[in-house]
Amino acid sequence: MPEVWIDMLAVLDGTARLAAPLILCAMAGLVSERSGIVDIGLEGKLLAGAFAAAAAATLTGSPWAGLAASLAASVMLALVHGFACITHRGEQIVSGVAVNILALGMTVVVANALFRHGGHTPALGAHERFSAISLPLAETLREVPALGSLYAELVSGHNLLVYAAFLSVPLVWWLLWRTRFGLRLRAAGEMPEAVDSAGVPVSALRYRGVLIAGLLCGLAGAYLSIAHGAGFVREMSAGKGFLALAALIFGRWKPLPVLFACLLFGLLDTVAPRLQGVDLPLVGPVPVALVSVLPYAMTVVLLAGFFGRAVPPRALGRPFVKEH
Amino acid sequence: MALDGGPEQAGHPAVRLRGVTKRFGAVLANDDVDLDIPQGAIHGIIGENGAGKSTLASIIYGLYAPDRGSMEIDGEAAPVRSPADAIARGVGMVHQHFMLVPTFTVLENIMLGMEGGFLLGQGEADIRARLASLSRQHGLEVDPDALVDDLPVGLRQRVEILRALFRGARILILDEPTGVLTPDETDQLFTILRGIRDAGGTVVLITHKLREVMAVCGTVSVMRHGRMVGRRETAETNTAELAELMVGRTVGQAERPAQSVVGTPVLRGAGLTWRSPGGTLRLREVGLELRAGEILAVAGVSGNGQSELLDLLSGLSGVQEGHVEFAGRRIDAAHPATPAEMRALGLAHVPEDRQRRGLVLPFEARENAVLGRPEKAGPGPWTSAAAMQAHAEPLFARFDIRPPDPKLPAAGFSGGNQQKIVLAREFDTVPAVLLLGQPTRGVDIGTVETIHAEVLALKERGSAILLVSTELDEILALADRIMVMNGGRVAGTVPAAGATARQLGLMMTGAGDGAAA
Numbered sequence: 001m002p003e004v005w006i007d008m009l010a011v012l013d014g015t016a017r018l019a020a021p022l023i024l025c026a027m028a029g030l031v032s033e034r035s036g037i038v039d040i041g042l043e044g045k046l047l048a049g050a051f052a053a054a055a056a057a058t059l060t061g062s063p064w065a066g067l068a069a070s071l072a073a074s075v076m077l078a079l080v081h082g083f084a085c086i087t088h089r090g091e092q093i094v095s096g097v098a099v100n101i102l103a104l105g106m107t108v109v110v111a112n113a114l115f116r117h118g119g120h121t122p123a124l125g126a127h128e129r130f131s132a133i134s135l136p137l138a139e140t141l142r143e144v145p146a147l148g149s150l151y152a153e154l155v156s157g158h159n160l161l162v163y164a165a166f167l168s169v170p171l172v173w174w175l176l177w178r179t180r181f182g183l184r185l186r187a188a189g190e191m192p193e194a195v196d197s198a199g200v201p202v203s204a205l206r207y208r209g210v211l212i213a214g215l216l217c218g219l220a221g222a223y224l225s226i227a228h229g230a231g232f233v234r235e236m237s238a239g240k241g242f243l244a245l246a247a248l249i250f251g252r253w254k255p256l257p258v259l260f261a262c263l264l265f266g267l268l269d270t271v272a273p274r275l276q277g278v279d280l281p282l283v284g285p286v287p288v289a290l291v292s293v294l295p296y297a298m299t300v301v302l303l304a305g306f307f308g309r310a311v312p313p314r315a316l317g318r319p320f321v322k323e324h
Numbered sequence: 325m326a327l328d329g330g331p332e333q334a335g336h337p338a339v340r341l342r343g344v345t346k347r348f349g350a351v352l353a354n355d356d357v358d359l360d361i362p363q364g365a366i367h368g369i370i371g372e373n374g375a376g377k378s379t380l381a382s383i384i385y386g387l388y389a390p391d392r393g394s395m396e397i398d399g400e401a402a403p404v405r406s407p408a409d410a411i412a413r414g415v416g417m418v419h420q421h422f423m424l425v426p427t428f429t430v431l432e433n434i435m436l437g438m439e440g441g442f443l444l445g446q447g448e449a450d451i452r453a454r455l456a457s458l459s460r461q462h463g464l465e466v467d468p469d470a471l472v473d474d475l476p477v478g479l480r481q482r483v484e485i486l487r488a489l490f491r492g493a494r495i496l497i498l499d500e501p502t503g504v505l506t507p508d509e510t511d512q513l514f515t516i517l518r519g520i521r522d523a524g525g526t527v528v529l530i531t532h533k534l535r536e537v538m539a540v541c542g543t544v545s546v547m548r549h550g551r552m553v554g555r556r557e558t559a560e561t562n563t564a565e566l567a568e569l570m571v572g573r574t575v576g577q578a579e580r581p582a583q584s585v586v587g588t589p590v591l592r593g594a595g596l597t598w599r600s601p602g603g604t605l606r607l608r609e610v611g612l613e614l615r616a617g618e619i620l621a622v623a624g625v626s627g628n629g630q631s632e633l634l635d636l637l638s639g640l641s642g643v644q645e646g647h648v649e650f651a652g653r654r655i656d657a658a659h660p661a662t663p664a665e666m667r668a669l670g671l672a673h674v675p676e677d678r679q680r681r682g683l684v685l686p687f688e689a690r691e692n693a694v695l696g697r698p699e700k701a702g703p704g705p706w707t708s709a710a711a712m713q714a715h716a717e718p719l720f721a722r723f724d725i726r727p728p729d730p731k732l733p734a735a736g737f738s739g740g741n742q743q744k745i746v747l748a749r750e751f752d753t754v755p756a757v758l759l760l761g762q763p764t765r766g767v768d769i770g771t772v773e774t775i776h777a778e779v780l781a782l783k784e785r786g787s788a789i790l791l792v793s794t795e796l797d798e799i800l801a802l803a804d805r806i807m808v809m810n811g812g813r814v815a816g817t818v819p820a821a822g823a824t825a826r827q828l829g830l831m832m833t834g835a836g837d838g839a840a841a
Contacts, residue, residue, distance in 0.1 A: 180439040183428075187436055190425045197387070197423040198437030198487075199408030314426070322387070 005146070009153045011270055016158065017228060019266030020165040021046065021220040025244030026251070026258045027168045028216035032078075033253060034176060035209025036189035036315040040096030041081050042217060043241025044103035049074040049221015051107040054121040054232035055114060057128045057225075066128070066226045071218035077103065078214025079207075086206045089319035100241075108234050119234035121225070130159040130227040161223040168216060173255040185209055189313035192320040202320045217241075246299040252310045265295040336399030338363045338495050338526040339384060339415075344393030346379055353379040354390070355550040361495070363398075366517055366527040368537040368558070371547030372570055372768035373739060377530045378420065380547070381497050384528075385417040386410040397495070416493025418484040420500040424472045431455065431468040434487050451490075458489055462519055477504040477627075478512075485516065496520060497528040502536060506625050507796070507829030514540045532570075532769075534563040535797075548572055571769050587616025590788045591637070591671075591757050595646030598632055606632040608812045609646070614757055614788035619779070621791040621803035621820070624832050629812035630792045631676055634761050637790070638673040639666040651756060667696060672750040676761030676792065682746040683734045690716035690730035693749050719748035724774065740771035747775060751782055758782065758789045764798060776802060796825045810834045 025042045032039040052073035057066030077099050084095040108119040115121055138156035141148040176182035185205050187195045192202045224240075225232045243265055251258030272291040279285055302310055341359040345352070353376045361367045371377045382388045384395065386404040395402050397413045404410045410417075424433050431448070434455055440447020452468060459465050464482045472480060481501060488496055498517075502510045517527050517540060529541055537544050538558055546554040546569040554569045591614040598607040607629045614620055622630050635641040637648065639661050647656035651669040655661045661669075675681035683692050690712040694701040700715045702708030716730035723744040725737070734742060743763065750758065763779065764772045779802060783789055793799050799806055803820040808831040815831045 178444055180442050180444060183432060183436060183439060183444060187425045187428065190427050191423070193421075194423040194425050194433070194436065197385075197407050197417070197419065199406065199411050200437045201406075 005149070009149065011267070011274070013154055014270035015263060015266040016154070016162060016166075017266075018269045019262045020158075020162045021223050021228070021240050022244045022247055022262040022265060023165040023259060024161075024168060024216050024220035024223065025241050026247045026262050027172045027255070028213035028220070029245055029248040030172060030253055030255060030258060031176070031185070031216070032209050032213035033248065033316055034189045034313055035185045035206045036192060036313060036318065036320070037082070037085055037206055037210055038092040038096060038317045039081070039210070039213055040093055040245065041077065041099030041103075041241075042213075042244050043237055043239065044096075044100035045074040045077045045214060045217035046221050046224065046241045047100075047107055047235070047237040048077055048103040049218045050225040050236055051111060051121070051221075051232045053222040054124065054225035055111070057124055058115070058121050058231075061128055063128055063130050063222075063226050067130075067219075067222045070222035070226075071215055074218035074221055075211060075214035078210045078217070082207050082210040085319065086203050086210070089321060092317050092319075104235065107232070111232060111234070121232040124226060124230045128226065129230055130161055130222075132157045132159055133163075159223075159227040161219055161227045164219055165223070168219075169255050169259045176255075181205075181208070186313070188320075189315055192315050192318075196320070196322065206320075243295055246295055249310055249312075250295075250299050250302055253312060268292070268294050336363070337361055337396075338398060339528075340396040340399075341380075341384070342394045342396075344380070344383060344390045344395070346376075346383060346388060346390050348379075352550050354383065357393070357547075357550075357552050359545055359552060361526060361528055362543060363526055364521060364524055365542045366521050366529060366540055368541035368544035369528060369530045369547060370532060370534065370537055370544060370566060370570060372532060372770075373766050374768060375547040375570070376550040377532075377547055378499055379550075381417065381499050381528070381530055384410070385415055385497060411491045411493075414492055414494040416488025416491055416496045418481065418488060418496065418498040418501055420503070422477075422480050422484055424480060424483060424487075426473040427471070429469050429471055430466055430475075430483050430486075433472055433483060434468075434490050438491060455486065455490065458486060461523075462486075462489065462516055464516065478506075478509045481505070481513070489520075494524070495526045495528065497530065499530045500532070501529070502531065502533065503794075504626065506832050507825060508833055510536070534566050537566065538563060546570055567769065573770075587618060587786065587788070589613050589615050590650070592649040593637065593646065596633070596636060596643065596648070597645040598636055598641070599644065600632075606812050607636065610809075610812070610814055611646075612790075612807060612814070612817075614790055616756075616786050616788050617783055618804045619783055619789040619791055619802050620817075621793060621799040621806045622809055623793070623796060623799050623806055623828050624809035624815075626794050628809045628832075630809055631761070632812075633809070634673070634676065634759050634790075634792055637666075637757075638671065638759055639663040664696075670756035671759065672753075672755035672757070673759045674746055674750050674761055674763060676765070678743055678746050683742060685735035686733055688712075688731055689720075689725075689734050689737065689745055692734045692745055693719055693730065695749065697749070697752075719752060723748045723778070740767040743767050743775070744771070747778060751778060754782065754785045755787055758787050760789055760791045762793055763791070764793075764795065772798075796828060799828075800825070808832055 025046055029039045029042050049070035053066040053070035056069030057063055081095050081099050084090040085092045111117065111119045111121060135156035138152045142152040176186060184195060184200055188202050188205045195202050195205065224236055229236065244262070247261035247265055248258055250261040268291055272288050275286040275291060276288050277285060337360040339359070339361040341357055344354050344357040346354040357380060369377050369380065379388065383390050386406045386409050389405060395404060397415065402413055404413065425436070431452065435447065435451050440450060455468055464486050466479055466482050466486070472483065501513060505513060521527055531537060541558050544556050544558055544566065545552055546566060548570060556566065594611045596607055596610040600606050610633060612620065622633065624630055636643060640663055642660045643656050645657065647654055653661065653669060679685060684695070693716045694712055700711065702711040713730060720728050720730055725741050725744045725748065734745060737745065747763070760779065763775055767775065779789065791799065791802060800820065800823065805817055806820050806823055806828065807817040808815040808828055810832055811834065815834060
């Protein structure tokens with residue numbers, strides 16, 4: 001098999017692994033923001049989920065308990081955000097930042113209290129994590145030229161949560177654009193007065209929006225600490241929630257473009273270390289820091305209106321006040 | 325079908341309110357209101373801005389909960405706590421600010437809340453068919469797959485009416501439906517409303533335009549300061565009596581002085597073409613001349629270039645093509661003038677949207693009164709509360725601004741008094757040119773009188789005034805010449821003497837032709 005093909009497969013495989021949490025968080029943000037609630041707290045929910053998953057998996061020895069804990073922790077933060085923004089019509093950015101700070105501090109404090117390990121959780125064994133799933137026929141087909149190795153290396157051999165991430169995209173699309181709930185949710189993000197006047201309560205819709213966001217972030221959190229990684233490390237979300245937010249804007253709040261943005265950011269993340277010290281003709285040694293900045297730089301350029309306009313949902317960030 | 329099959333209990337009014345009271349903070353919006361709306365009729369509710377009409381409509385539709393009082397629909401006690409309750413009882417509402425999702429299609433807007441199944445695909449064909457038959461039945465044709473954002477306001481209103489009828493409304497409330505319509509579209513709307521009435525429906529028309537009430541309503545209730553002050557059969561009353569009921573005293577037209585001597589031209593614009601940053605052509609080859617001691621009114625349906633023309637002449641947006649001559653200066657793309665320069669040359673501007681562009685709402689009224697006039701704010705670069713107070717007090721007295729306290733934030737004044745603060749600031753000196761955008765929008769009738777008198781007084785003192793208004797009555801009452809705009813073009817300029825609403829309406833829609841004046 002040609003060397004380049006294997007390299008390419010490895011890069012794409014790495015892209016899928018690094019993009020998975022981004023996709024889950026970006027879909028979470030998409031559902032929340034389509035309902036009109038800004039979700040700058042993706043990062044916090046992701047981090048809290050990651051910690052809860054690792055802690056529960058360590059204590060019970062079951063990855064499924066870890067997943068349940070992650071979902072619970074993330075949903076709890078989502079409901080705090082919802083309570084502040086929907087019930088009390090608070091400032092959504094401020095509430096989101098509070099969620100992030102809360103998660104940042106709480107994870108370390110609780111980790112220290114539980115494990116006395118410098119804010120980490122003990123390393124998890126293989127049976128305490130979601131391990132790679134070998135899809136049927138992967139080994140049989142491996143020898144088939146090109147497509148076989150593509151299937152075996154790229155499609156097969158990921159853990160459950162990677163598949164969940166890729167599945168979340170068509171699911172979110174279907175939910176938002178093909179169901180009654182989705183029509184109402186999107187209307188609540190564009191013109192909540194119209195929803196109210198149609199006799200549908202806006203708050204309930206928005207609560208469901210942030211709840212779904214909580215669940216998706218919970219999946220992403222579990223992925224970080226008990227699937228991709230083997231334990232919780234302090235600040236392990238490392239800005240992925242913000243990167244997902246950038247992908248959400250880059251993909252203009254539409255599932256498929258958001259997926260591509262996440263894959264692009266994942267790809268940049270994968271190739272950055274590989275470019276370390278590589279001498280490109282004309283450019284010279286590649287500054288790796290520059291590659292990591294690219295996703296953010298691209299989002300800023302997009303927001304400045306260079307590739308057409310990114311139009312957010314019209315009622316995004318605007319509390320719905322019924323009586324005025 | 326939406327309109328028949330309702331309970332036909334003869335004698336029961338469609339809607340009966342008793343003792344409805346609603347308070348917003350310190351404001352008593354509805355005070356012990358009783359109301360009977362007869363079945364199968366078009367009933368008007370009139371009152372000045374702030375009289376509580378819209379609040380009352382919102383209570384009937386369940387958007388607001390009343391503090392006290394009871395409601396019956398078709399003779400049955402009907403506690404309406406949410407729009408869903410109202411819809412279930414056959415009440416529909418067409419809001420003043422359309423309740424449509426602009427990024428959705430007409431069909432999606434209609435089906436919102438009535439999707440007919442968890443999957444959108446389940447109900448769509450059925451909804452499409454019912455919509456088509458409703459459209460035909462009421463003469464409300466509209467493309468179900470058009471994006472609402474792309475529809476002109478007249479069509480959006482049709483979608484709103486369809487939306488209400490689709491929900492089975494037998495009692496249709498329309499809140500100020502004609503504010504955004506041309507006279508022609510208004511006539512069409514009234515035809516539609518009569519059709520709904522003839523099919524057995526009940527229509528409640530909320531408006532402040534007396535002419536409309538007289539044209540289409542059988543009965544009318546009059547509100548003033550949150551109270552119901554009268555009920556009349558339109559056949560047995562006249563606009564003068566209704567106006568008196570609305571205001572609580574006799575309303576006179578501002579005395580219109582005989583045509584003053586036409587002064588010299590002060591401002592000239594020629595070949596003004598302007599595109600929005602998005603590239604849309606907003607003004608095409610607009611030419612105009614303002615003369616001292618004369619009011620030139622710009623008539624047109626809003627959104628036909630009037631606002632852009634004001635921005636251009638005031639210096640807020642730059643001239644792109646063509647030029648403006650003012651006070652010895654020629655302003656064109658190569659020689660732009662800032663708003664400050666235009667003001668220094670003797671131009672004053674009362675912006676159309678006073679809350680966003682005319683005032684800084686959280687600032688004190690006296691601070692607002694010196695905006696753009698830094699010399700009145702205090703010595704040099706400093707501001708002085710005493711200087712601002714001294715400047716504001718006589719203005720407050722002259723314009724009778726209430727409450728008479730310049731220290732209150734601008735947000736604490738009513739719409740009419742906010743407008744008086746802006747006018748007081750701009751009228752303080754006699755400007756060579758005054759750009760006057762929608763001077764009486766959202767202002768109560770009593771204040772309209774004062775404002776019109778001040779405008780006419782300023783004209784007498786030699787200002788050249790460009791008046792932009794969507795109220796034809798106002799234009800006919802004040803203007804010397806009327807320039808009609810349509811699609812960014814000047815459709816024609818006619819002398820005000822002898823101009824009729826009908827003729828202007830035709831010019832607004834591009835159907836009529838105007839003679840040069």
